Amino acid sequence: MTTAACSMNLNPLIDAVKPGPLYRSAIEEVAESVAPVIAENTSYQDARVFERLLIPDRVIRFRVEWVNDQGGVEVNFGWRIEHTNVLGPYKGGLRFHPSVTEDTLHFLAYEQCFKNALTGQPIGGGKGGSNFNPKGKSDNEVMRFCQAFMRELQRHIGPSVDVPAGDIGVGGREIGYLYGQYMKITKQRDGVLTGKPLGLGGLLGRSEATGYGTVTFAEAMLKHAGDTIDGKRVMISGSGNVALYAAELAMEKGGRVVTMSDSGGSVSFEKGMTSEQLRELIDFKEVQRGRLKDWSGKGVSYHPEARPWSLVDADVALPCATQHEVETDDAAALVDRGVKVVAEGANMPCTHSARTVFHMKGVLFGPGKAANAGGVATSCFEMHQNAAHDSWTKDRTMDKLTDVMLEIHEQCISNAPMVNGAVDYGVGADRGGFVKLADAIVAMGV
Ligand code: NDP
Ligand code: 2IT
Numbered sequence: 001m002t003t004a005a006c007s008m009n010l011n012p013l014i015d016a017v018k019p020g021p022l023y024r025s026a027i028e029e030v031a032e033s034v035a036p037v038i039a040e041n042t043s044y045q046d047a048r049v050f051e052r053l054l055i056p057d058r059v060i061r062f063r064v065e066w067v068n069d070q071g072g073v074e075v076n077f078g079w080r081i082e083h084t085n086v087l088g089p090y091k092g093g094l095r096f097h098p099s100v101t102e103d104t105l106h107f108l109a110y111e112q113c114f115k116n117a118l119t120g121q122p123i124g125g126g127k128g129g130s131n132f133n134p135k136g137k138s139d140n141e142v143m144r145f146c147q148a149f150m151r152e153l154q155r156h157i158g159p160s161v162d163v164p165a166g167d168i169g170v171g172g173r174e175i176g177y178l179y180g181q182y183m184k185i186t187k188q189r190d191g192v193l194t195g196k197p198l199g200l201g202g203l204l205g206r207s208e209a210t211g212y213g214t215v216t217f218a219e220a221m222l223k224h225a226g227d228t229i230d231g232k233r234v235m236i237s238g239s240g241n242v243a244l245y246a247a248e249l250a251m252e253k254g255g256r257v258v259t260m261s262d263s264g265g266s267v268s269f270e271k272g273m274t275s276e277q278l279r280e281l282i283d284f285k286e287v288q289r290g291r292l293k294d295w296s297g298k299g300v301s302y303h304p305e306a307r308p309w310s311l312v313d314a315d316v317a318l319p320c321a322t323q324h325e326v327e328t329d330d331a332a333a334l335v336d337r338g339v340k341v342v343a344e345g346a347n348m349p350c351t352h353s354a355r356t357v358f359h360m361k362g363v364l365f366g367p368g369k370a371a372n373a374g375g376v377a378t379s380c381f382e383m384h385q386n387a388a389h390d391s392w393t394k395d396r397t398m399d400k401l402t403d404v405m406l407e408i409h410e411q412c413i414s415n416a417p418m419v420n421g422a423v424d425y426g427v428g429a430d431r432g433g434f435v436k437l438a439d440a441i442v443a444m445g446v
Contacts, residue, residue: 008035010050017054020103022323025352026110027054033430041438047446049438056083056109057090059102060156064130066148069138078149080128080156080164083109086440089160090126091116091376093167093195096145096174098133105129107323108167111347112376114433115369118408121380126162128153134169146177154182159190159387165379166195168322171241171286172207176200191386194379203382205397206375211245211345212398213374213405214318218343219253220409221364222316224423225341230254233272235314235339237261237307238321239285239292242345242372246318247278259308261321262292266308270299309333320345331357344368355426362420370408370429377404408432 010031019027031050038044060080068074079102082090092112095104105127113125132145156162166175176197183189189201196202205212219229234255236243239262247257256272260281269277277297284290293302303311307325310333317339319326323346326334331354334342342358343366344350350358350365358365378401385392408429415435416428 008038010035013051013054019106020101022103022348023106023110026107026348029352029426030110030114030430030434033427034434037431037434043442044438047438047442049441052441053084053110053113053437056081056106057085058082060128061102062152064132064145064148064152066141066144068141074145076130076132076145078128078130078152079105080153080162081105081109081126082156082162083113083125083127084437085124085162086437086444087117088122088124089158090162091123091165091379092125092127093129093165094170094174094178095127095129095167096132096134096169097129098131100129100131104323108347111369113437114430115373116376117433117436118370118411118429119373119377119380119404120407121377121404123163123376123380126164127167128164129167129170132169134174139173142174143177146174147181150178150181151185153178154185157182157192159192159383163379163383164193165376166241168240171195172197172202191383194382196382201382201386203378203385203392203397204394205401206378206382207241208245208248209378209397209401210242210372210375211247211320212249213377213401214242214246214320214343214345214371215249215253215255216374216402216405217366217371217409218316218318218341220406221341221343221366221423221425224409224413225364229316232256232315233258233313235259235308235312235317235334235337236345237266237309237319237325237349238346239281240321242375243318243320244278244282244285246320246345247273250316250318251275251278255316258312258314260292261308263321264291264293265302265304266306266311267292267295268301268303268308268311270301310337313337314339315341317342318345319349321349322346323348324351326350326354328353328357330354335361335363339363342366343371345372347372359419359422359424362422364422365425366412367426367429369433370412370425373408374401374405377401
């Protein structure tokens with residue numbers, strides 16, 4: 001924590017909410033960035049905005065009970081954290097993964113508030129999910145779980161109240177089952193979830209939006225530094241929704257994708273992935289739900305249990321899998337491998353100390369709050385489409401997505417200090433989001 005942050009005495013406020021380790025790391029990052037802003041603004045101090053943003057409006061926790069294919073009863077936790085609706089309805093994804101705890105969802109909900117503020121769209125922040133593990137489950141089991149989850153969640157959400165979407169383990173299939181159950185229970189077809197299959201009111205381009213937005217942000221960072229993505233070697237982690245479409249746009253823009261990964265290991269591409277290999281991989285991952293260890297191709301090497309960061313030389317890194325997947329040693333390896341720009345497709349994939357390595361070495365670092373905001377911004381376009389009973393073209397979505405990403409880049413620049421000759425996008429994003437939230441909280445009264 002910086003001197004400025006300590007002088008604002010933010011530490012006791014953080015300690016008082018007893019955050020888990022992930023939530024604490026997310027808050028401390030923001031505290032460090034925004035302490036000088038609070039120090040300069042007495043109305044933020046008087047309204048206690050930092051403190052009020054630490055405690056969610058409410059945490060909803062419920063039991064999810066469902067029947068597996070053998071007829072046995074299964075029980076999971078379900079959560080929805082409604083963090084703040086000061087800028088609009090609670091908005092954020094649902095994560096289904098065995099590692100999910102309340103701490104995971106607190107950190108994601110908190111980050112979501114700042115990210116959503118940066119998009120300039122009228123959306124508040126929230127997050128939800130379950131410790132359910134979709135891996136190895138049959139399609140019918142996933143459907144029954146989603147139906148059971150929605151049996152509880154439906155009483156808490158609404159198109160102007162709380163609008164969930166996907167995240168790790170929750171894609172079009174799960175959103176379809178969740179929305180189907182919501183429609184049956186409530187009789188409403190009001191677009192309460194985003195990331196819906198097209199036939200259920202989904203938006204053309206939402207699947208691509210997060211990954212495309214991340215590449216657009218990385219490209220803006222490069223351009224601001226007088227460079228371009230064309231010809232760059234791009235390291236990507238993950239091979240899910242964000243990673244696959246980040247790879248697609250990076251390749252369209254002339255980048256060479258040199259790695260992808262899943263939780264079992266990584267693949268590297270000697271000469272960069274070909275568009276044919278990418279099409280195959282999208283089908284392999286999204287339709288066949290395969291594992292990278294079972295996927296092979298010309299010029300492809302598989303590295304069991306390895307993260308991508310030390311495997312090959314690269315210019316740009318896009319971590320698109322999960323939180324804290326880039327630790328101090330990984331950051332040092334990325335620097336050694338030649339990486340000059342990191343843009344986070346995932347939420348908080350880089351630890352605080354990894355970020356410090358980047359700053360010390362002059363690597364440009366685009367935080368997830370800014371770099372992956374294209375997904376939720378496009379979810380908001382889906383809300384517009386549904387509320388207006390309209391049907392957007394993909395071009396309209398993509399044009400608006402590009403505008404939003406470039407506008408977020410501008411906000412980061414205008415709020416960011418320079419560190420070691422590089423724009424500190426992390427601080428810029430935190431301050432940009434914080435000021436919008438803080439002004440609205442002050443305006444709202446107590
Ligand atoms: P998916 O479930 O589609 O893909 C997740 C990918 O990350 C998979 O390849 C998965 O591998 C890998 N992964 C997950 N957990 C781990 C782990 N513990 N260690 C190593 N690899 C792991 O999720 P998304 O692509 O939607 O989400 C990826 C990240 O992007 C998350 O941080 C999410 O919060 C963030 N994000 C997502 C948005 C969206 O619109 N979907 C929007 C903004 C951010 P495996 O299959 O082996 O588990
Ligand atoms: O982390 C995120 O921004 C998401 N998972 C997407 C949220 C959304 O509401 O589209």
